[in-house]
Amino acid sequence: MVKYAGGRMSHPSDPFFRTFHALRIKGFAKAEMVAEVADLPLVVVEEHLSALAQREWAMFREARQLWQLTPVGREEHRISLTEDVGSSPLTAELREPYGTFLTINEDFKALCGEWQLRDGEPNDHTDETYDQQVVQRLVALHARAEPVVSRMGEVLVRLAPYGPRLARTCRRVVEGETNMFTGVMCGSYHDVWMELHEDLILTQGIDRGAEGSF
Numbered sequence: 001m002v003k004y005a006g007g008r009m010s011h012p013s014d015p016f017f018r019t020f021h022a023l024r025i026k027g028f029a030k031a032e033m034v035a036e037v038a039d040l041p042l043v044v045v046e047e048h049l050s051a052l053a054q055r056e057w058a059m060f061r062e063a064r065q066l067w068q069l070t071p072v073g074r075e076e077h078r079i080s081l082t083e084d085v086g087s088s089p090l091t092a093e094l095r096e097p098y099g100t101f102l103t104i105n106e107d108f109k110a111l112c113g114e115w116q117l118r119d120g121e122p123n124d125h126t127d128e129t130y131d132q133q134v135v136q137r138l139v140a141l142h143a144r145a146e147p148v149v150s151r152m153g154e155v156l157v158r159l160a161p162y163g164p165r166l167a168r169t170c171r172r173v174v175e176g177e178t179n180m181f182t183g184v185m186c187g188s189y190h191d192v193w194m195e196l197h198e199d200l201i202l203t204q205g206i207d208r209g210a211e212g213s214f
Contacts, residue, residue, distance in 0.1 A: 011084075011085060011090050011155070011156050011157060012157040012158075013084050013085075013156070013157065013158045014084070015038075015040055015044065015048070016048050016051070017080055017084055018038040018039070018040060018158055019034060019035075019038045019040060019044075019045050019048035019049065019052075020048070020052060020057070020073075020077055020080060021038070021077065021080075021081065021084075021158070021199075021202075022034045022035075022037035022038035022045075023049070023052070023058060023067055023068070023069055024069055024074065024077045024202070025037060025195050025198050025199055025202070026195070027068065028061070028066045028067065028068035029066060029067060029068075030065050030066060030067070031045055031046050031049055031065075031067060033187070034049065034067060036165070036187070037161075037195060038158075039158070039160075039161035049067055052069075052073065055073075055076075056070060056072055056073070057069060057070060057072060057073030057076050057077075058070060058073050081202060081203070085156065085203060090155050090156065091155075091156075091203060091204055093155045094152055094155055094156070094200065094203070094204060095204075097148045097151045097152050097155075098152070098200055098204065100148050101145070101148055101149075101152075101197075101200065104141060104144055104145050104148065105193075105197065107141060108141060108145075108193060111134065111137055111138060111141060112181070112182050112190060114134050114137075115131075115134050115138075115181050115182055116182055118130055125178050131178070135173055135174060135181075138170065138173060138181065138189065139170065139174065142166060142167070142170045142189075145166065146163060146166075146167070149162050149163045149166065149196065150163050152200070156203065158199075159196070159199065159200075159203075162192060162195070162196045162199075165187075165192045166189060166192050166193065166196075169187065169188060169189040169191075169192055170189055173189060
């Protein structure tokens with residue numbers, strides 16, 4: 001444990017677990033993406049992934065250069081996650097910011113719909129005025145989310161990188177990269193947001209179906 005602002009304690013996770021956890025969050029991913037989620041150097045992550053494979057907790061699909069956990073690995077991850085924060089009271093400190101996150105999440109889902117559709121039809125992004133209006137709403141939503149994500153990163157250190165990642169993708173959307181809003185498996189704002197949500201659900205032991213948050 002280490003202290004953060006206000007004298008409370010934050011929880012840093014073991015680097016090997018961060019790689020393990022990042023792969024669990026991604027489902028399947030190239031090593032470079034696992035490294036981005038884990039916020040670790042690629043060479044370190046590659047060593048961790050090799051170790052996971054040696055334990056038969058992960059497999060490498062060479063044809064697509066993708067890593068994923070094995071069924072045994074998913075069970076071992078559950079055990080490792082409990083060891084990481086299961087007995088820590090710090091997860092209780094996530095409840096309030098997580099509640100705020102869920103409220104913003106509802107607005108984000110609606111905003112994604114506005115970006116993907118215009119007048120009930122797929123948005124072809126030829127109407128610059130419409131797109132700019134939606135982008136500005138994303139900027140405003142990000143401004144609301146930023147302190148919430150930062151607060152959660154103070155509680156659990158491994159959550160902290162989500163803030164800068166969201167900020168970077170938001171800037172790319174503003175700069176005109178339309179796929180960085182809701183693109184799939186490209187590191188878009190939506191991708192990072194969903195990874196954060198999955199991380200929070202796993203960390204707190206929440207049943208997503210029972211919660212009804214998607």
